[in-house]
Amino acid sequence: MLLSRVNKIVQLMTAIKKLKDPQSEMLLLRNCTSVSRLYFSLHTTNPAALQQATEIFGDHLLKYLRLLITGDGSGFGPLQQRLATLPIKYGGFGIYIMEDTQAYCYIASQCQTASVQKAILGDLFPTNKGHAYKLALQNFIQVCGLPSSYCVDDTAPPSMHSLGVAYFDAIKKKISGQFSLSARDSILWQCNQVKHAQDYLLANPISGLNQCLGPRQFRAVLCYRLGIPLFVENSSCSSCNKPMDIYGDHALHCAKDVGVKFRHDFVCDIVADICYKASVLARKEVSLGLLSDDDKDLRPADILVLNWKNGKDVCMDVTGVSPFTGEGIRSFVPGKAISNVVARKCIKYLDKCVSLGYGLGVLAFSTLGELGEDTLCFFKRLKNCLVSNDASSGVGSFIFHRLDIAIQKGVGAQLVARLPTKSM
Numbered sequence: 001m002l003l004s005r006v007n008k009i010v011q012l013m014t015a016i017k018k019l020k021d022p023q024s025e026m027l028l029l030r031n032c033t034s035v036s037r038l039y040f041s042l043h044t045t046n047p048a049a050l051q052q053a054t055e056i057f058g059d060h061l062l063k064y065l066r067l068l069i070t071g072d073g074s075g076f077g078p079l080q081q082r083l084a085t086l087p088i089k090y091g092g093f094g095i096y097i098m099e100d101t102q103a104y105c106y107i108a109s110q111c112q113t114a115s116v117q118k119a120i121l122g123d124l125f126p127t128n129k130g131h132a133y134k135l136a137l138q139n140f141i142q143v144c145g146l147p148s149s150y151c152v153d154d155t156a157p158p159s160m161h162s163l164g165v166a167y168f169d170a171i172k173k174k175i176s177g178q179f180s181l182s183a184r185d186s187i188l189w190q191c192n193q194v195k196h197a198q199d200y201l202l203a204n205p206i207s208g209l210n211q212c213l214g215p216r217q218f219r220a221v222l223c224y225r226l227g228i229p230l231f232v233e234n235s236s237c238s239s240c241n242k243p244m245d246i247y248g249d250h251a252l253h254c255a256k257d258v259g260v261k262f263r264h265d266f267v268c269d270i271v272a273d274i275c276y277k278a279s280v281l282a283r284k285e286v287s288l289g290l291l292s293d294d295d296k297d298l299r300p301a302d303i304l305v306l307n308w309k310n311g312k313d314v315c316m317d318v319t320g321v322s323p324f325t326g327e328g329i330r331s332f333v334p335g336k337a338i339s340n341v342v343a344r345k346c347i348k349y350l351d352k353c354v355s356l357g358y359g360l361g362v363l364a365f366s367t368l369g370e371l372g373e374d375t376l377c378f379f380k381r382l383k384n385c386l387v388s389n390d391a392s393s394g395v396g397s398f399i400f401h402r403l404d405i406a407i408q409k410g411v412g413a414q415l416v417a418r419l420p421t422k423s424m
Contacts, residue, residue: 002041006053009037010060022068022218023205026093029068030201034061035096043109046132047102047139054098061097071219073423075228079179083189083226087164090172091192093201093222100171103143104163106136111157144170184247184324188227188368190334191323196376197369199404210270211405217412220419224248225368230415230423238418249324251418252367258417260320263410268302268318270406271363274399278385281306288315288356303363314359316378317345320407322367338364338372367411369404379403 016028035042038057042050065084066076076084085100086092110133141150144166152158175181181189191197200221205212213221223230229246237244239256253260268284275282286304301315308314321337342362353360364372371379383399 002038002045002050002053003056005038005041006057009033009057012037013060013064017064017067020215021205022215022222023213025068026095026201026218027205029064030094035098035101038098039101039105042098042102042105045106047106047136048132050098050102054102057098061095065095069219069222069226070228071423075223076226079181079185080226080228082175082179083192086171087168088198088201089193090168091189091198093198100167101164103136103140104167105160107133107140107152108158108160108163110136111152112159114157140167143167182227185227187323188225191366191368191370192225194334194368194370196371196400196404199369199401200408203398203401203405209402210266210409211402213405213409213412214416216416216419217409220248220415221408221412224411224415230419244418248415248418249322251414252322252411254414254418258413260414263320263407263414264302264318266410266413267320267365267403267406270402271303271316271318274379274382274402275303275305278382279389280308280382280385282316286315288353288358304358305361309359312357312359314361315349315353316361316363317349318363319345320365320367320410323370335370338366338370342372342374365403365407367407369407371403375403 012033013029016025016033019025019028030036035057062081065081066072069080069084070076083091084093085095085097087096088094110129137152140146140163141148175189176186200213203211220230224247227247230248231244231246233246235244236242237250237254237256239259240254242250242254244250255261272282272284282303282305284303285300287300288304302318303316305314305316319341321341323337342364345362345364346360350360361374361378362372363375363378365375379399383397386399
């Protein structure tokens, strides 16, 4: 029966491949197609009887993920497979394999239904749990590194979620020992775990909200986030003819053609649109008459938010940065690239804005989805404005998704503009 269900899911995966839209396919795979359709079986079936189904399902799912992420290209190795099948909270794509979920689903189900079974069976209810449960618990203890005396409290049985958190916490700690992570791999994984960094995966592909990524753009972003090489060695940038690294970092710093300004302007447009929908008065590209120290005109404010802070208008400077700029990998500290650029912007603009009666905010973000403190505070307040306008809409919960999809859409466009035509 379980094999039949697995085969049906494999057929469903084959059907959604016909969409030829990786963004929509991944959303369906995570929410409707993958392990989510097997939870009932995983709750009720002895894990020892799942081996064959687990192997068949895992084989098809990983092949599909390879096609989805790389276009059936190279680079999707064991490390990328492990990272892609972690929860989004742990820097993965939130697509689970049976090998992981069976470890805790059966235990949670047996514990949570024990009181119901006892009420129904009365004196016939066995006092000792069966061999299948003991074996599943033993495997769970071994994977999670728990003491052998660990037992589940029947009076307050753990939920599947809490056991899943314990399981993936243990998996996360073991990854560094199981795989040889380069400095770059560690940085990417660390950045992917930052709050909101993976929000682009949660955005519904709605063209009217500019939330759709083209197939090549989406694949390029996924490959970049997993550290999969996109370019061949010793190649040159097709826009500026400077040397191109294999991962595409140069593409995100290149100012030619589809460059940094394209990504910056696209994010500005999204921020302005969110302000409009939140009924917050804001204007784009407002010239304030600011002069530099050598009396040259400074560029206009990206977003001028009216009556925003203590009755003052606030100039919002939208700024994107890459963690691999400057000193790069050798001295990487989470959030350092953002804090550095915020400090530079404050030195350059703060006193001049204050002298004219304006406030200053720096809406900083990184190419890997990290957000600066001002950005977080600004969008949390916009979220509150959206909810106060229409509490039933639920739109406020998704503005971070819109922001991250805008950032990654810019990143994807920069990478694809420099990729060979036939790649991905």
